Amino acid sequence: MACDLEAARITSLPSDAFYISDFVSEDEETWLLQKVSSAPLPRWTHLSHRRLQTWPSSLTKSNTLLASPLPSWLVSPVTEPRLKELGIFNDAPHGAPNHVLVNEYNPGQGIMPHEDGAAYYPLVATVSLGAPIVLDIYKKNSQDANDEGKAGGSASNMADHNRKPQYRILQERRSLLITRADLYTDYLHGIAETTKDEDLTADTICNWDLLREKNPYRAGWYQRETRTSLTYRDVLKVAKMGNSLKFLGGR
Numbered sequence: 201m202a203c204d205l206e207a208a209r210i211t212s213l214p215s216d217a218f219y220i221s222d223f224v225s226e227d228e229e230t231w232l233l234q235k236v237s238s239a240p241l242p243r244w245t246h247l248s249h250r251r252l253q254t255w256p257s258s259l260t261k262s263n264t265l266l267a268s269p270l271p272s273w274l275v276s277p278v279t280e281p282r283l284k285e286l287g288i289f290n291d292a293p294h295g296a297p298n299h300v301l302v303n304e305y306n307p308g309q310g311i312m313p314h315e316d317g318a319a320y321y322p323l324v325a326t327v328s329l330g331a332p333i334v335l336d337i338y339k340k341n342s343q344d345a346n347d348e349g350k351a352g353g354s355a356s357n358m359a360d361h362n363r364k365p366q367y368r369i370l371q372e373r374r375s376l377l378i379t380r381a382d383l384y385t386d387y388l389h390g391i392a393e394t395t396k397d398e399d400l401t402a403d404t405i406c407n408w409d410l411l412r413e414k415n416p417y418r419a420g421w422y423q424r425e426t427r428t429s430l431t432y433r434d435v436l437k438v439a440k441m442g443n444s445l446k447f448l449g450g451r
């Protein structure tokens with residue numbers, strides 16, 4: 201996949217966001233979904249509004265990753281060669297993603313507005329599989345900044361249910377969304393708990409011109425189906441196994 205990153209920039213968003221509609225092929229999508237669904241059941245964490253796999257493992261309380269490679273199905277073809285070719289992780293401390301969250305949303309499920317916080321290099325690469333979904337982007341306010349202090353780096357303004365997103369990104373199945381820099385640090389992102397994404401137009405969807413297909417959204421809405429995301433990040437603090445015992449509480 202040869203791709204000029206600048207051509208994929210979502211120009212109406214603050215810096216930086218990029219959207220590539222055809223990032224994985226249909227066969228690769230089927231294969232990746234099969235890998236997700238064949239993971240052992242204990243791999244899933246069931247949350248109230250989605251379920252989640254964490255690869256290679258959850259971070260410790262001090263936001264440290266115990267060094268361990270990602271499984272090969274999360275590496276090839278997504279990180280190698282594709283993300284590598286884009287060069288987006290070149291400046292990250294480990295030069296490549298070392299952590300992946302797999303989120304699965306059934307219709308009606310979503311994720312509260314939040315930020316990913318200081319545990320990670322400020323860049324997320326999200327591969328969408330199975331069905332489209334709209335990601336909402338909110339400018340952080342002073343209440344979020346307070347919440348961030350309390351929650352240790354993950355602002356989520358739960359109180360304000362009427363809060364309107366400032367931007368909306370439509371993520372098609374098989375697409376890649378990259379968010380980084382100010383968009384990572386100064387904004388929250390979330391997914392509405394709805395069975396229908398509505399009000400989809402060139403004016404309301406900031407990556408409208410970059411969509412692979414606009415026809416399915418001409419009516420301005422679509423019915424949600426199960427959508428899975430692979431979110432690739434670089435965890436800043438990594439402990440080698442030799443040093444791991446102290447992170448696990450040993451001596």
Ligand SMILES: O=C(O)CCC(=O)C(=O)O
Nearest residue numbers: 301303311316326429431
């Ligand atoms: O599924 C997505 O696209 C968003 C996931 C997300 O916000 C997260 O993992 O922090």
